Amino acid sequence: MREKGKAPAIFSFFSGIGFLDLGFEENGFEVVYVNEYHPPFLEAYKYARQKLRIAPPELGYFEGSIAELITGGQKRELTKKVDVARNKHRIVGFIGGPPCPDFSIAGKNRGKHGDNGKLSKIYVDLIVQQKPDFFLFENVKGLWSTKVHRHFYEELKKKLVRAGYLLDDHLINSIEYGAPQDRNRIILIGFHKNFIGTKRGLALPDWARFKKYNKKDLFSLSWPTLERKLTKRSRELPRELTVEYWFKKNKVQKHPNRKDHFIPRAAASKFVAIEEGDVTKKSFKRLHRWRYSPTAAYGNNEVHIHPTLPRRISAAEALAIQSLPTGFELPHHMTLSNKFKSIGNGVPYLAAHGVARMIASVLTKKELK
Secondary structure, three states, X not given: OOOOOOOOEEEEEOOOOOHXXXXXXXXXXXXXXXXXXXXXXXXXXXXXXXXXXXXXXXXXXXXXXXXHHOOHHHHHHHHHHHHHHHHOOOOEEEEEOXXXXXXXXXXXXXXXXXXXXXXXXXXXXXXXXXXXXXXXXXXXXXXXXXXXXXXXXXXXXXXXXXXXXXXXXXXXXXXXXXXXXXXXXXXXXXEEHHHHOOOOOXXXXXXXXXXXXXXXXXXXXXXXXXXXXXXXXXXXXXXXXXXXXXXXXXXXXXXXXXXXXXXXXXXXXXXXXXXXXXXXXXXXXXXXXXOOEEOOOOOOOOEEEOOOOOOEOOHHHHHHHOOOOOOOOOOOXXXXXXXXXXXXXXXXXHHHHHHHHHHHHHHHHHHHO
């Protein structure tokens, strides 16, 4: 991959606090433009990168709705910024995961008509309008697996194909990339045929090459459950996929966000009564030390309880479950609600890292031709 200043230029949308961006930054890409609508998230994005000593994006931040970038003055500004990157002979990529509650089985399920659902179409419209060399679109499994939502998804793909993109998509699980979490997501990747130099189908590397584990093999192991209790880790279980491993790896007891957790009041008794590893309930789920976590979703009244302590997990522990580097931290003045919402919304870092590696391999092959 090219040196900084000539590295592929990433325009990031729905950036949140930047987990997806970080995966690309660690693989030779440079995030040059950041769009995030929610001010506390964008402030936390800047704070985390300052702590990680990552330079601010060369082409700046846009704190506003992506819908504003489709028409008028903001459209012209974005076009200028894309042209700046192109004039420097840089590869331009768009990455983003539009808000997904309208496609989530556990969410609002309003589909393309919901306020969040509409943003997926707007993101695709923006790609078609600006024509980056490549793009990444990330969303929940429901967009892929639910019939009515799948029809909408296929319509989005047709629009991208008509605009000249060669596409490949895949349903990934974050645990396959080494994150201690059972989290399914659809990843759609597109390269413009003029950039690739062919009108034929896109030949991406085998997705499995960039995964650390086979999901089917992992889920066939005898992980601890209420029926199969373990007080210590079985040797057959991958230590690096357990909650306990990541809590120790990220030194959560010393992390700056270690005290950032909700204090139980009305439901305090549940924090004692629920057994370690009981994740069968819709809301209160107690993690197990020697098991991976269920999907990190900290909104909609879903509560994840510490494996052995009578409290909800801390922000530091949630960041560990999202496989973030130890040095990633959030500002202390950020509200707990915003901390947990932003953490739960993010793409697990190791999954982002693996997908970015795959895209980098495609770009490297192109540059070697």
